Amino acid sequence: MKPPSQIRRFLRHPSGAVGLALLLFFVAMALAAPYLFPQGPYKMVARPMLWPGQNPDLLLGTDSLGRDLLVSVVYGARVSLLVGLSAALASAIVGAAVGLVSGYFGGWIGDMLMRITDAFQTLPSFLAAILIVGLIGPSIGTIVTSIALVSWPMVARLVRAEVLRIKTLDFVQACRIMGMPDWRIMLAEILPNSLGPIIVATSLLVANAIIIESGLSFLGLGDPNMMSWGGVIGNGRSALRMAWYITMIPAGAVVLTVLALNLIGDALNDVLNPRLRKG
Amino acid sequence: MSLTDTSARRAPAARLALPPWARFLLGRLGQAFLVMALVVIGNFVIMQMAPGDLVTVIAGGADMTQEQMADLRARFGLDLPLLVQFWNYVAQLLTFDLGYSYRMNAPVWEVLSARLPTTAALVVLSLLFSVTIGTVMGVVSARRAGTLTDMGINAVALVLYAAPSFVVAMLLVLVFSVKLGWFPIAGLTTVSAGYTGWALVKDMAAHLVMPVTALCTFYVAIYARLARSTMLEVMDQDYVRTARAKGLSETRVIYVHTLRNALLPIVTMAGLQVSTVLGGAVVVETVFGLPGMARTAYDAVFQRDTTMLLGVMFVSSLAIVIVNLAVDLLYTVLDPRVSLK
Numbered sequence: 179m180k181p182p183s184q185i186r187r188f189l190r191h192p193s194g195a196v197g198l199a200l201l202l203f204f205v206a207m208a209l210a211a212p213y214l215f216p217q218g219p220y221k222m223v224a225r226p227m228l229w230p231g232q233n234p235d236l237l238l239g240t241d242s243l244g245r246d247l248l249v250s251v252v253y254g255a256r257v258s259l260l261v262g263l264s265a266a267l268a269s270a271i272v273g274a275a276v277g278l279v280s281g282y283f284g285g286w287i288g289d290m291l292m293r294i295t296d297a298f299q300t301l302p303s304f305l306a307a308i309l310i311v312g313l314i315g316p317s318i319g320t321i322v323t324s325i326a327l328v329s330w331p332m333v334a335r336l337v338r339a340e341v342l343r344i345k346t347l348d349f350v351q352a353c354r355i356m357g358m359p360d361w362r363i364m365l366a367e368i369l370p371n372s373l374g375p376i377i378v379a380t381s382l383l384v385a386n387a388i389i390i391e392s393g394l395s396f397l398g399l400g401d402p403n404m405m406s407w408g409g410v411i412g413n414g415r416s417a418l419r420m421a422w423y424i425t426m427i428p429a430g431a432v433v434l435t436v437l438a439l440n441l442i443g444d445a446l447n448d449v450l451n452p453r454l455r456k457g
Numbered sequence: 458m459s460l461t462d463t464s465a466r467r468a469p470a471a472r473l474a475l476p477p478w479a480r481f482l483l484g485r486l487g488q489a490f491l492v493m494a495l496v497v498i499g500n501f502v503i504m505q506m507a508p509g510d511l512v513t514v515i516a517g518g519a520d521m522t523q524e525q526m527a528d529l530r531a532r533f534g535l536d537l538p539l540l541v542q543f544w545n546y547v548a549q550l551l552t553f554d555l556g557y558s559y560r561m562n563a564p565v566w567e568v569l570s571a572r573l574p575t576t577a578a579l580v581v582l583s584l585l586f587s588v589t590i591g592t593v594m595g596v597v598s599a600r601r602a603g604t605l606t607d608m609g610i611n612a613v614a615l616v617l618y619a620a621p622s623f624v625v626a627m628l629l630v631l632v633f634s635v636k637l638g639w640f641p642i643a644g645l646t647t648v649s650a651g652y653t654g655w656a657l658v659k660d661m662a663a664h665l666v667m668p669v670t671a672l673c674t675f676y677v678a679i680y681a682r683l684a685r686s687t688m689l690e691v692m693d694q695d696y697v698r699t700a701r702a703k704g705l706s707e708t709r710v711i712y713v714h715t716l717r718n719a720l721l722p723i724v725t726m727a728g729l730q731v732s733t734v735l736g737g738a739v740v741v742e743t744v745f746g747l748p749g750m751a752r753t754a755y756d757a758v759f760q761r762d763t764t765m766l767l768g769v770m771f772v773s774s775l776a777i778v779i780v781n782l783a784v785d786l787l788y789t790v791l792d793p794r795v796s797l798k
Contacts, residue, residue: 297492304736312758313507389621396623429624437619
């Protein structure tokens, strides 16, 4: 079995190591939030728009309502990662299912599924997310659903391409001759062998979901009960002239998290799909 | 003679003996139809799932009794069975009637058609600039693969790839409007100046620099990465080695033999990107206060103007479908190997 060596190769990959370290930092932040700041992110602690360092107790200063910006940023990590992970998992599962069925059975079922996948991929995804979240109501549930709904096609296409390749291999033929049922061949034989591209795609899906979520919150379409980076940036917009740190600090957090996930995706791609990339 | 015989016998089995280009066109039109069907069904489902309906929107401003509201519902056909309502919605869209916005007091299409050019300009300019700049970055990067220049370009692309458009937009506003005062902060023109002719064009251009840049950066990164990897791939091909062996200059090898072939995936990507750029336009038009169609979506959300929002979705999807059809046709011109299927 290869896994241990692949993990070692991932850690030795420069972008993998850097990305993982960055991501772990934000994950730790998200997990520790309620223990570090049990009072929650909405409590007013001082005068509004205190610059970072002006008050030694408030490392990142306060926002335009006098709330501690550090607490907002720490709690924001929870929303971004939660939405990112759930939306990515949901779209990976749906995409993998559609890709498996369409690639394995082929024929008109496969064609039809791919036509539908293409149609979903053609939709203006962010607009669709605004439509769903805006009209049905902003909550973590609608946000995750709307992101998953527009992200699964990419996984479906990737998985289908993998399945089309794998299903012609000898071991799959052997399973068929042994009389293994189709669903077992798909789930137990083909799926594990096409995990590489799925894992790579999932890391990029998390990044993409975080971008969409922060964009929605920026527009005021975030979950009203949760402090998210996009929301803080959106609120800080009107104070850009006076206090740009209110927008730029959470903006930096979004960029660093997405960067970390992209680096991880690149490294995973090099480690898991060596034949796909030369340059 | 035997050849004609077989084809004559086979023709009825193939149902329609269409020429390849017609079959290609039909397939593409079918796909376009499917996308629009998806949009219409999606719109209808969301309309049903949204709390409140058209009548609650109208009643929002006025005092209405339950009877009056029920009466209005009957007049709009909102009390009919769902399937009938769906059919009415489809029939309405088929005549390109997008409905009436009670918030704007105008037909949806009238509002949107007035705002479409701004969004179209934004999207087209962004695509143009991102494809050009991204491709140049990718080509330079690929030619100097492994050098410091290559690493620098990759690093820039990596950061741009991680920055959402609204973050770039805010940063641009902060640096170039608030701090440096180089570009106007919002709007499409300086209304008070009353420019005409060439001055108006220059004024609009100044207003569009930041929005277009904000919308570009992410795609610049995508095209830079894509162009780099396809260039590297194409440079390995036999015909490039042949071109080099013939003694052609490096510039000619790169730009005539390699880049031309590396352009294909970029064109495909550009076609796919139209839909995501449109999404980004919502954010960018909102930040920069541009009177475009995408921004209308944002306003409509907060005014609970469902008809308008669904209209934006329909018009945007239709525009995307048309552009994709055009890209498909362009593709067959660029690459004769793509048999029309």
